Amino acid sequence: xxxxxxxxxxxxxxxxxxxxxxxxxxxxxxxxxxxxxxxxxxxxxxxxxxxxxxxxxxxxxxxxxxxxxxxxxxxxxxxxxxxxxxxxxxxxxxxxxxxxxxxxxxxxxxxxxxxxxxxxxxxxxxxxxxxxxxxxxxxxxxxxxxxxxxxxxxxxxxxxxxxxxxxxxxxxxxxxxxxxxxxxxxxxxxxxxxxxxxxxxxxxxxxxxxxxxxxxxxxxxxxxxxxxxxxxxxxxxxxxxxxxxxxxxxxxxxxxxxxxxxxxxxxxxxxxxxxxxxxxxxxxxxxxxxxxxxxxxxxxxxxxxxxxxxxxxxxxxxxxxxxxxxxxxxxxxxxxxxxxxxxxxxxxxxxxxxxxxxxxxxxxxxxxxxxxxxxxxxxxxxxxxxxxxxxxxxxxxxxxxxxxxxxxxxxxx
Numbered sequence: 001x002x003x004x005x006x007x008x009x010x011x012x013x014x015x016x017x018x019x020x021x022x023x024x025x026x027x028x029x030x031x032x033x034x035x036x037x038x039x040x041x042x043x044x045x046x047x048x049x050x051x052x053x054x055x056x057x058x059x060x061x062x063x064x065x066x067x068x069x070x071x072x073x074x075x076x077x078x079x080x081x082x083x084x085x086x087x088x089x090x091x092x093x094x095x096x097x098x099x100x101x102x103x104x105x106x107x108x109x110x111x112x113x114x115x116x117x118x119x120x121x122x123x124x125x126x127x128x129x130x131x132x133x134x135x136x137x138x139x140x141x142x143x144x145x146x147x148x149x150x151x152x153x154x155x156x157x158x159x160x161x162x163x164x165x166x167x168x169x170x171x172x173x174x175x176x177x178x179x180x181x182x183x184x185x186x187x188x189x190x191x192x193x194x195x196x197x198x199x200x201x202x203x204x205x206x207x208x209x210x211x212x213x214x215x216x217x218x219x220x221x222x223x224x225x226x227x228x229x230x231x232x233x234x235x236x237x238x239x240x241x242x243x244x245x246x247x248x249x250x251x252x253x254x255x256x257x258x259x260x261x262x263x264x265x266x267x268x269x270x271x272x273x274x275x276x277x278x279x280x281x282x283x284x285x286x287x288x289x290x291x292x293x294x295x296x297x298x299x300x301x302x303x304x305x306x307x308x309x310x311x312x313x314x315x316x317x318x319x320x321x322x323x324x325x326x327x328x329x330x331x332x333x334x335x336x337x338x339x340x341x342x343x344x345x346x347x348x349x350x351x352x353x354x355x356x357x358x359x360x361x362x363x364x365x366x367x368x369x370x371x372x373x374x375x376x377x378x379x380x381x382x383x384x385x386x387x388x389x390x391x392x393x394x395x396x397x398x399x400x401x402x403x404x405x406x407x408x409x410x411x412x413x
Contacts, residue, residue: 019051021047021050021051021052021053022051022052022053022141022269022270023052023053023055023135023136023139023140023141024043024052024053024054024055024140024141024142024143024269024270025054025055025056025057025058025127025128025131025140025141025142025143026039026040026043026054026056026057026058026142026143026145026266027058027060027124027142027143027144027145027146027150027151028040028057028058028059028060028066028070028145028146028262029059029060029061029063029066029092029145029146029147029177029181029185030059030065030066030069030070030104030146031059031061031063031064031065031066031068031069031104032061032063032065032092032181032184032185033244033258033262034103034220034240034241034244034245034248034258035215035219035258035259035260035261035262035263036069036145036146036262037069037073037236037237037240037241038219038220038237038241038258038260038262038263038325038329039143039145039262039263039265039266040057040070040073040074040237040266041073041077041237041263041328041329042263042266042267042270042325042328042329043143043266043270044073044074044077044079044333045328045329045331046267046270046271046328047077047079048077048331048333048334048335049331051270051271052270054079054082055082055083055131055134055135055140056082056083056084056085056127056128056130056131057070057074057082057083057084057085058084058085058086058087058124058127058128058150059084059085059086059087059118059124059146060087060092060124060144060146060147060148060149060150060151061087061091061092061093061146061147061149061185062086062087062088062089062090062091062092062093062118063092063093063118063185064093064116064117064118065102065104065105066086066092066118067084067085067086067115067117067118067120067121068104068107068108068113068115068116068117069104069107069240070084070115071084071113071114071115072107072108072111072112072113072236073236073237075111075112075113075114076111076112076235076236076237076333076336077333077335077336078333078334078335078336079335080114083122083127083130083131084115084121084122084127085121085122085123085124085125085126085127085128086118086121086122086123086124087118087123087124087149087150087153088118088123088124089149089190090186090187090190091147091149091180091185091186091187091188091189091190091191092147092181092185092186093118093186094185094186094187102243102244102247103239103240103243103244103247104240106239106240106243107236107239107240110236110239111236111239124150124153125150125153125154125157125158128150128154128158129154129157129158129161132158132161132162132164132165132166133161133165135165136165137164137165138164138165138166138167139165139167140165140166140167141166141167141168141169141170141269141270142166142168142169142170142269143170143265143266143269143270144169144170144171144172144177144265145172145177145261145262145265145266146172146177147177147178147180147181147185147191147194147195148171148177148178148191148194148195148197148198149190149191149194151169151194151198151202152194152197152198155197155198155201155202159201159203162202162203162207163203163206163207166207167207167208167274168207168208168209168210168269168274169202169207169208169209169210170210170212170265170266170268170269170272170277170312171209171210171211171212171265172212172213172261172262172264172265173195173211173212173213173291173298174213174261174298175295175296175297175298177195177295178195178291178295178296178298179195179294179295179296180192180194180195180295192294193293193294193295194295195291195295196290196291196292196293196295199289199290199291200290204307204308204309205306205307205308206308207308208274208275208308208309208310209289209307209308209309209310210268210269210272210276210277210284210309210310210312211289211298211309211310211311211312212261212264212265212268212277212312213261213312214261214264214282214312214313214314215259215260215261215262215264216259216314216318216321217256217259217260217264217314217318217319217321217322217325218253218254218256218257218258218259218260218322219256219257219258219260219263219322219325219326219329220238220241220242220245220253220256220257220258220329221255221256221257221326222238222241222242222257223241223242223245223253223255223257224254224255224256224257225255226255226256228323228326228327228330229326229329229330237329241253241257241258244258245257245258256322260321260322260325263325263328263329264281264314264321264325267279267281267324267325267328268281268282268312272284272312275310276310276312277310277312280315280320280324281314281315281320281321281324281325282312282313282314282315282321283312283313284310284311284312284313285302285310285311285312285313286302286305286309286310287300287301287302287304287305287307287309287310287311288300288301288304288305288306288307288309289301289307289309289311
């Protein structure tokens with residue numbers, strides 16, 4: 001206990017900035033992996049420090065857990081009035097793989113919130129439109145930390161508004177997010193090819209695009225024994241990480257918590273300088289960037305500097321990156337909710353499992369760093385012949401038949 005107290009005294013939150021705060025919209029798939037919770041926490045901590053105004057948070061899946069989790073975190077940080085919206089299609093709305101027993105349910109039963117489903121909020125497109133219409137020209141930054149369904153809708157409906165109002169988009173890219181979760185979130189026809197469309201049609205060079213794929217630093221250190229700040233059962237961020245790390249597949253978390261793809265991306269969106277996002281956790285390299293139709297292959301031409309696109313890379317000192325993010329996760333809310341969480345339930349919760357079982361073969365060393373939701377399965381005779389994502393695109397929409405088909409794709413692809 002003494003060591004935790006000393007560790008907590010050893011850090012101090014970042015100094016507030018005097019620069020004009022970034023106008024930020026976060027586009028998240030919270031409710032599946034837990035690093036989205038950390039990303040929201042980073043944004044709120046930096047808002048407390050005067051670095052950013054969070055002008056909207058939208059969910060890019062139809063999963064109710066996303067918008068409920070967003071409302072819980074916003075409420076905890078004293079920003080329950082932040083406009084929030086949800087993707088209204090079926091992508092991500094299908095309850096699968098034990099999703100009903102994972103960490104958001106623990107938060108939902110313990111922490112204040114007013115939203116209980118996506119039906120309680122506006123569409124993500126409406127939140128985007130209102131936020132952009134009310135913003136100054138070239139002032140809005142978008143942190144895309146999930147799939148690109150909402151951005152596809154936005155560009156198809158409001159291209160001129162995006163060109164006029166958006167300054168920068170920072171993506172947590174890679175073959176998982178850009179590949180529509182490889183079928184893990186259910187039928188993905190509404191998401192399929194969206195990343196290819198968004199990257200190609202985002203009005204660059206007018207809009208800066210930064211691609212951030214790195215989560216080498218783990219955060220949520222309170223789940224291990226080398227905590228920067230101690231566990232607090234009245235803090236939904238800490239509860240989320242602790243519960244998720246108990247429930248996820250073996251190896252998903254370690255003594256320093258969970259990989260920080262999404263917190264890093266939000267940090268770059270807020271703190272990164274123009275022209276590549278240079279900040280104290282890394283910087284971007286100029287390139288022309290494109291992505292394949294299935295979202296699984298990215299192409300970078302480092303000789304073409306005309307697109308205002310940048311491949312972001314972390315600094316070599318990953319420990320420093322981890323400390324930067326952890327300090328923000330440890331920072332107490334300035335506007336936070338005064339009410340305590342409900343008592344922790346004693347009854348054991350059923351284990352949450354992602355689509356890929358823990359005993360499946362691990363990905364090869366060559367697998368992209370963004371193969372992040374669990375081990376992939378490599379097997380023979382995959383229906384569709386192009387991997388699990390293509391296989392699952394062929395699945396019927398009826399719930400029972402779809403689930404059986406997904407299980408078959410998971411086994412054989």
